[in-house]
Amino acid sequence: MKKIAIYTRTHNKDYSYLFPVIRLLEKNGYKILVEEVNYDFFKTKVPSDSPRETYSNYEDLPDDLELFITYGGDGTILRAATVIRDKGVPILGINAGRLGFLANVPKENGVSAIEKYIRGDFSIQSRSLLSVWRDNKPFPGELNFALNEVTLNKNINISMINVEVMIDNEFLGNFWADGLIISTPTGSTAYNLSCNGPILTPTSRNFIINSIAPHQLTFRPLVIPDESEIWLKPEGRGKEFILTLDSRVHSLPFGTKIKLKKSPFTMNFIQIEGYTFFRTLRQKLFWGHDNRNV
Numbered sequence: 442m443k444k445i446a447i448y449t450r451t452h453n454k455d456y457s458y459l460f461p462v463i464r465l466l467e468k469n470g471y472k473i474l475v476e477e478v479n480y481d482f483f484k485t486k487v488p489s490d491s492p493r494e495t496y497s498n499y500e501d502l503p504d505d506l507e508l509f510i511t512y513g514g515d516g517t518i519l520r521a522a523t524v525i526r527d528k529g530v531p532i533l534g535i536n537a538g539r540l541g542f543l544a545n546v547p548k549e550n551g552v553s554a555i556e557k558y559i560r561g562d563f564s565i566q567s568r569s570l571l572s573v574w575r576d577n578k579p580f581p582g583e584l585n586f587a588l589n590e591v592t593l594n595k596n597i598n599i600s601m602i603n604v605e606v607m608i609d610n611e612f613l614g615n616f617w618a619d620g621l622i623i624s625t626p627t628g629s630t631a632y633n634l635s636c637n638g639p640i641l642t643p644t645s646r647n648f649i650i651n652s653i654a655p656h657q658l659t660f661r662p663l664v665i666p667d668e669s670e671i672w673l674k675p676e677g678r679g680k681e682f683i684l685t686l687d688s689r690v691h692s693l694p695f696g697t698k699i700k701l702k703k704s705p706f707t708m709n710f711i712q713i714e715g716y717t718f719f720r721t722l723r724q725k726l727f728w729g730h731d732n733r734n735v
Contacts (some may be wrong), residue, residue: 444503446474446496446530447483448521449512455537456486458548459512462535462555463487469559474506499526499583506530508558508711512548514538515631519687522570522588527706531565533558533713542630545721546713554713562714567707568627568643569667573686574700575693580686586704587686589628593675593699594620594653594683596692601656602682607672608665613650616660620653620683623671623701627708630722638662643710643718648703671701 445466449459463473464487475483477495484493496502502524509530511517518534525532534544535551546554557563571587573580595602604621606613624633626641629649634640638651639662648669651662665671675682676695684691684699693699722728 442472443470444472444474444494444506445508445510446502446506447479447510447512448476448517448524449479449537450517450520455548456512458537458551459535460487462510462551465552465555465559471507474503496524499524499528502528502530508533510535511544512537512551513544514541515543516688518543519588522687522708523584523689525708526583526586529706529709531709531711533711540725542721542725543627543710545716554716557713557715558711564712566643566710566712568710569625569646569707570704571623571625571648571686571701572704573684574702576698577700584686584689587628588625588708589631589687590622590624590633590685591699591701592620592622592632592653592683592685593673594685595677596679596681596683599677599679599682601654602675602677602695605672605674605676606650608669610670613663616652617656618652618654618660621673621675622649622651622653623673624649624651625667633662636662639664640722648701667703673699673701675699 474494474496477497480495509532511521511534535546535548536544537548571591573585601617601619603615603617605615622633626643626645629641633649633651636651638649646667647664648667649662649664652660681692681694684693
């Protein structure tokens with residue numbers, strides 16, 4: 442039997458748009474996996490003739506899992522990525538959050554999107570990630586990757602930091618700023634965008650180096666090939682700086698060398714027919730919304 446996992450955040454209040462999605466999938470012969478913490482909730486709200494399987498983490502995901510449906514916003518997808526990791530299971534994001542560049546299917550269109558998925562009216566889009574090393578050793582823990590961006594930030598008690606940047610063993614420069622963003626194409630519409638960085642299409646083979654409140658007026662975001670190896674060495678007053686991998690935060694001592702490279706695996710996304718990246722840009726950023734176009 443084909444298996445599909447459902448992933449959602451516990452703070453979501455309105456699940457009414459998700460329940461018919463689950464019913465539709467089970468009606469079409471799919472076995473639904475739900476997070477163990479949500480098992481009783483879904484059992485009550487969407488009864489099933491047979492017990493549903495549960496999962497709690499990466500190790501629980503079966504090898505024959507066909508799809509990972511997230512119900513929430515982009516942050517929900519970033520957290521889902523830490524569960525999926527290198528499994529290769531494609532994600533379909535139903536947006537019950539706010540902006541929704543990753544979760545680009547509106548919750549009210551969830552059922553019609555699943556109907557298209559069942560018919561095969563979709564494609565799979567692979568997106569690159571960043572892997573992180575610390576002092577040339579794999580970053581501690583299993584979650585040493587980022588789907589959106591890796592950032593180096595000043596500590597709350599520090600005025601700014603100075604980051605030495607090397608690309609493929611060539612010195613780029615020392616940059617004074619509140620921090621530095623290394624963004625994937627997926628993350629180009631996230632923190633990078635709010636810092637006036639360029640938008641990349643999701644399958645672009647590039648990364649972006651961008652600054653946070655630079656103290657050098659000539660600094661401009663730099664787009665580099667995603668085969669590049671990036672070395673960062675932050676210095677500053679105090680003892681520590683902040684390193685983030687998407688929303689995961691770590692404090693590290695100044696002088697620590699951070700190496701970034703493209704991850705050996707990708708995160709795969711379901712692109713339902715009609716829900717393209719350019720359509721999302723038009724709708725979310727209001728591109729072309731001008732009285733002259735009416």
